[in-house]
Amino acid sequence: MISNAADARKILTMAIKASRADEAVAHLYGGVRGQVRWAVNEVTTAGDAETVSLTVESAFGKRHASATTNRLDAASIAACVRRSEAAARLMPDDPEWVGVLGPQTYAKVDGAHVKETAAFGAAARARPVAEAIGAVKGAGLVGAGFLEVDESAEALLTSKGCFAFHRATDSGYTTTTRTTDGTGSGWAGASHRDARALDIGKLTATALEKGRTSAAPRALDPGTYPVILEPEAVATLVEVLMGALGQREAEEGRSPFAKGKEATRVGEKVFSDAVTVRSDPADPAQRSEPFDGDGLPLKPYKWIEAGVLRQLHVGRYWAAKKGVAPTGYPSGVLMEGGKGSVADLVAGADKAVLVTRFWYVRHLNPRKLIITGLTRDGTFWIEKGKVVRPVKNFRFNDSPIDVLSKVEAMSEAVRTSSGWGGSAMVVPGLRVSGFHFASLSDAV
Amino acid sequence: MKLSRRKFLAGTGAGAVGLAVGGMGMRDAHGARVALSAAAVAPKVLSHDMVAPADTDGLMAVADAALAAAKTAGASFADVRLVRLRNQQMSAREDHITGLSDSESFGLGVRVIVEGTWGFAASYEVSTAAADRVAKQAATVAKADGAARGRAVELAPEPMHRDTWRTPLVKDPFKIPLEHKAALLLDINKAALAVKGAKYCNSYLHFVNEWKLYVSSEGSVIEQDLIRCWPGLDVTAVSDSGDYESRAHDAAPRQAGWEYVTGLDLVADAPRIAEDAVKKLAAAEGPVGKLDLVLHPTHLWLTIHESVGHPTELDRALGYEANFAGTSFCTVDKLGRLKFAADGVTIYADRTTPGGLATCGFDDDGVATSRWDLVRKGMFVGYQTTREQAAWIGEKASRGCAYADSWSSVPFQRMPNVSLTPGEKRLTVDELIADTKDGVYIVGDGSYSIDHQRYNFQFGGQMFYEIKKGKLGRPLRHVAYQSNTVEFWSSCDAVCDERSWWMGGTYYDGKGEPGQVNAVSHGCAPSRFRKVNVLNAGGGA
Numbered sequence: 001m002i003s004n005a006a007d008a009r010k011i012l013t014m015a016i017k018a019s020r021a022d023e024a025v026a027h028l029y030g031g032v033r034g035q036v037r038w039a040v041n042e043v044t045t046a047g048d049a050e051t052v053s054l055t056v057e058s059a060f061g062k063r064h065a066s067a068t069t070n071r072l073d074a075a076s077i078a079a080c081v082r083r084s085e086a087a088a089r090l091m092p093d094d095p096e097w098v099g100v101l102g103p104q105t106y107a108k109v110d111g112a113h114v115k116e117t118a119a120f121g122a123a124a125r126a127r128p129v130a131e132a133i134g135a136v137k138g139a140g141l142v143g144a145g146f147l148e149v150d151e152s153a154e155a156l157l158t159s160k161g162c163f164a165f166h167r168a169t170d171s172g173y174t175t176t177t178r179t180t181d182g183t184g185s186g187w188a189g190a191s192h193r194d195a196r197a198l199d200i201g202k203l204t205a206t207a208l209e210k211g212r213t214s215a216a217p218r219a220l221d222p223g224t225y226p227v228i229l230e231p232e233a234v235a236t237l238v239e240v241l242m243g244a245l246g247q248r249e250a251e252e253g254r255s256p257f258a259k260g261k262e263a264t265r266v267g268e269k270v271f272s273d274a275v276t277v278r279s280d281p282a283d284p285a286q287r288s289e290p291f292d293g294d295g296l297p298l299k300p301y302k303w304i305e306a307g308v309l310r311q312l313h314v315g316r317y318w319a320a321k322k323g324v325a326p327t328g329y330p331s332g333v334l335m336e337g338g339k340g341s342v343a344d345l346v347a348g349a350d351k352a353v354l355v356t357r358f359w360y361v362r363h364l365n366p367r368k369l370i371i372t373g374l375t376r377d378g379t380f381w382i383e384k385g386k387v388v389r390p391v392k393n394f395r396f397n398d399s400p401i402d403v404l405s406k407v408e409a410m411s412e413a414v415r416t417s418s419g420w421g422g423s424a425m426v427v428p429g430l431r432v433s434g435f436h437f438a439s440l441s442d443a444v
Numbered sequence: 445m446k447l448s449r450r451k452f453l454a455g456t457g458a459g460a461v462g463l464a465v466g467g468m469g470m471r472d473a474h475g476a477r478v479a480l481s482a483a484a485v486a487p488k489v490l491s492h493d494m495v496a497p498a499d500t501d502g503l504m505a506v507a508d509a510a511l512a513a514a515k516t517a518g519a520s521f522a523d524v525r526l527v528r529l530r531n532q533q534m535s536a537r538e539d540h541i542t543g544l545s546d547s548e549s550f551g552l553g554v555r556v557i558v559e560g561t562w563g564f565a566a567s568y569e570v571s572t573a574a575a576d577r578v579a580k581q582a583a584t585v586a587k588a589d590g591a592a593r594g595r596a597v598e599l600a601p602e603p604m605h606r607d608t609w610r611t612p613l614v615k616d617p618f619k620i621p622l623e624h625k626a627a628l629l630l631d632i633n634k635a636a637l638a639v640k641g642a643k644y645c646n647s648y649l650h651f652v653n654e655w656k657l658y659v660s661s662e663g664s665v666i667e668q669d670l671i672r673c674w675p676g677l678d679v680t681a682v683s684d685s686g687d688y689e690s691r692a693h694d695a696a697p698r699q700a701g702w703e704y705v706t707g708l709d710l711v712a713d714a715p716r717i718a719e720d721a722v723k724k725l726a727a728a729e730g731p732v733g734k735l736d737l738v739l740h741p742t743h744l745w746l747t748i749h750e751s752v753g754h755p756t757e758l759d760r761a762l763g764y765e766a767n768f769a770g771t772s773f774c775t776v777d778k779l780g781r782l783k784f785a786a787d788g789v790t791i792y793a794d795r796t797t798p799g800g801l802a803t804c805g806f807d808d809d810g811v812a813t814s815r816w817d818l819v820r821k822g823m824f825v826g827y828q829t830t831r832e833q834a835a836w837i838g839e840k841a842s843r844g845c846a847y848a849d850s851w852s853s854v855p856f857q858r859m860p861n862v863s864l865t866p867g868e869k870r871l872t873v874d875e876l877i878a879d880t881k882d883g884v885y886i887v888g889d890g891s892y893s894i895d896h897q898r899y900n901f902q903f904g905g906q907m908f909y910e911i912k913k914g915k916l917g918r919p920l921r922h923v924a925y926q927s928n929t930v931e932f933w934s935s936c937d938a939v940c941d942e943r944s945w946w947m948g949g950t951y952y953d954g955k956g957e958p959g960q961v962n963a964v965s966h967g968c969a970p971s972r973f974r975k976v977n978v979l980n981a982g983g984g985a
Contacts, residue, residue: 042594047564049852068547122588130592144767146957443897
């Protein structure tokens with residue numbers, strides 16, 4: 001495990017010193033992941049894995065290529081450098097190569113690495129999982145869950161003296177509990193930099209409550225309904241939206257935020273008044289890495305402010321071409337929330353469908369950012385401020401842009417689990433005036 | 445299986461077997477199962493130029509150290525995987541190469557069973573000292589979790605194997621000069637962009653080499669060396685009004701050598717793909733309603749993956765994936781009883797199909813691979829299993845579906861190649877279209893989404909054509925179809941014959957926590973499905 005900046009710099013310096021290229025950037029990642037997985041009310045697989053990787057990108061003029069190794073002895077590092085150089089020499093010029101960065105200043109991100117999380121070993125992981133399994137068994141449901149506790153370090157050094165280092169811990173727990181007749185399923189999940197803040201007991205209770213109350217759902221006809229989206233569902237939509245906020249794609253006419261020839265919709269009121277989406281690596285709720293893959297500092301940005309599209313993300317090549325400052329790809333995304341909980345959103349709703357989370361979200365029409373996906377693990381009908389009954393899951397076909405332009409109320413923002421394949425987001429639950437459910441799913 | 449009856453560490457001691465793990469270049473062009481011979485034994489195994497493990501004791505010594513430490517720590521079973529993964533990816537955008545990355549990753553993963561509970565640990569350090577430490581850590585994990593384990597893990601019996609398996613190929617893609625690859629991509633883009641209206645073209649090559657040495661406490665020693673190739677391109681056409689459409693080429697990833705890539709002749713094919721993108725821009729909006737679908741293999745492979753491959757995974761059916769990938773409507777009580785599809789539909793699992801991405805000699809449980817039916821003449825008859833799972837449905841042997849995507853990942857049940865048997869009657873796609881009154885012909889895979897029990901799915905495609913009175917008509921756009929698995933497969937009334945059987949696939953079949961990928965192929969011939977719910981994904985004018 002690379003435990004400090006000095007160790008990281010030492011390894012990276014070996015690579016940069018070995019370089020014979022015009023320019024080089026070396027990127028180092030090291031991590032220790034510990035996991036416990038359980039299902040059908042017993043532990044299934046668990047383990048620890050320590051990984052490391054060193055990537056060297058070499059450039060001769062505008063010809064460049066990268067090589068990666070996970071052997072960190074001097075000879076292997078030198079061999080990796082040589083491989084990247086040999087490859088770079090064979091490449092044609094890349095007009096988009098903008099060179100490596102010189103020294104940069106990064107935001108100080110405090111508290112991303114929590115030593116108690118790093119020390120969370122096999123026994124510390126096993127204990128809360130055993131308790132959770134006991135609680136699910138006691139409730140007469142069948143459950144599954146996953147606890148992961150990670151420690152990681154990321155660093156880079158360029159031949160022009162740009163050095164970046166970030167160390168973090170993260171922990172996440174997700175759980176699904178199902179009724180024995182297979183008609184009910186409930187989910188809960190969360191993530192924290194500090195594993196001690198993961199309240200597995202509380203998450204278990206939430207999943208159990210949802211599992212029990214979602215049993216024997218009735219079908220609602222597909223159609224457009226007001227919805228309450230829990231933070232986990234909102235995170236999925238915001239993640240899709242962030243991916244579509246690229247300046248280059250918009251200016252090339254390949255984006256829902258394109259406007260005519262080479263213009264974008266920046267400055268337009270696109271979303272509801274209440275919608276503000278920003279990113280800030282140093283925000284106490286996120287504490288994420290303050291630099292992009294090439295060492296570019298990731299500063300705080302407001303992408304959407306009070307419903308107005310303020311900024312599109314842009315990499316160094318396109319930014320230089322357009323004469324604007326590069327933003328890099330956002331790290332530490334936060335959507336501003338309101339006050340109160342999801343329960344308060346329910347209490348304030350006349351009629352609505354409550355969605356716990358989404359599943360298998362895919363693009364249907366990139367130009368309009370229409371996506372499809374399904375609801376899962378706790379879908380309910382709400383009337384006059386109360387959960388009336390569980391309803392069958394739906395497939396939806398709708399756009400995050402439309403959803404975020406129909407926001408009526410928000411709960412407070414919370415850090416979600418990292419979803420499937422995504423990164424943890426800090427987002428609120430939303431009450432939205434209309435959402436299009438296209439068909440019914442029999443899945444529980 | 446009573447593991448205690450087997451001699452622990454049998455045959456894996458010093459001098460028992462050595463492997464030519466340094467001999468990456470000794471690939472047999474005729475492929476499969478080159479039995480280990482004295483000539484293949486190389487005591488100094490670590491000479492490969494891409495990977496030089498930190499310790500030079502030899503990989504068998506490393507594996508032995510892990511097995512010995514596992515045994516001392518109380519393991520009733522242990523296996524070690526020493527895996528070296530290489531990935532080479534090159535991409536081009538319009539007239540330039542945008543990236544070349546060449547990565548290698550080498551390490552060891554040790555799995556143990558202590559008192560009926562699994563434990564796993566892995567490290568990038570490869571030495572006898574690291575093997576000892578990692579094996580002890582795996583045992584520590586197993587012991588920590590024992591209290592939360594119900595039934596003891598039992599593995600179905602499997603004969604001891606000492607064997608090697610290599611991808612049959614002529615040319616190792618990792619040995620093809622990079623400038624040849626760059627020239628190919630730039631030629632593809634140039635050919636595509638010569639088509640009027642085609643504005644952007646991305647092309648790529650992605651090669652994977654997965655070398656692994658599997659050594660178990662039961663005495664198996666298996667070396668495998670797999671090569672995969674994935675070439676591709678996509679073209680975007682933009683209209684004057686700012687509308688745009690993309691068309692991805694249907695080239696499939698395969699387990700093959702460089703000759704597969706050159707055989708596709710993508711340069712010659714690129715203009716067709718560009719023309720398709722331009723055609724899509726001017727295409728009529730797709731229809732809405734219940735229509736007959738003729739699905740080309742470049743499209744249908746993905747529907748098979750999602751609606752047949754996933755629901756027949758036994759771990760899903762029993763709830764082991766409930767927290768992530770989901771469960772399955774194909775529950776165990778339905779095995780042999782559920783009418784899954786029309787009588788003419790037989791779908792089989794096969795880890796031996798030549799060129800299939802999931803094809804190999806042995807799985808990551810050390811089980812010899814095979815072929816079996818999942819759906820036979822419409823009936824649901826089989827599951828995908830591992831050694832741990834076989835007994836759960838009363839089967840005596842594993843189907844050989846264990847896989848881990850890295851040395852750092854835990855092996856679990858992953859999808860084999862799952863394919864549709866071609867029709868017995870001679871039938872071409874032209875004859876099938878001629879026999880269809882009112883429908884849509886879909887080519888290529890597009891948007892795909894399916895629920896977590898594999899009932900409700902919705903698929904797009906690359907190209908859509910109207911079928912009217914047996915004639916292929918104008919191109920359409922924004923077509924998607926939504927159906928339910930059993931209803932859909934029950935509506936299949938024609939499958940073309942073996943002449944048009946073709947295999948698609950992906951490197952990125954995702955499952956498990958933490959997420960792992962699996963490379964898998966699916967073969968099929970053009971097929972017809974009656975009265976499927978077709979919708980328009982255009983989102984209004």
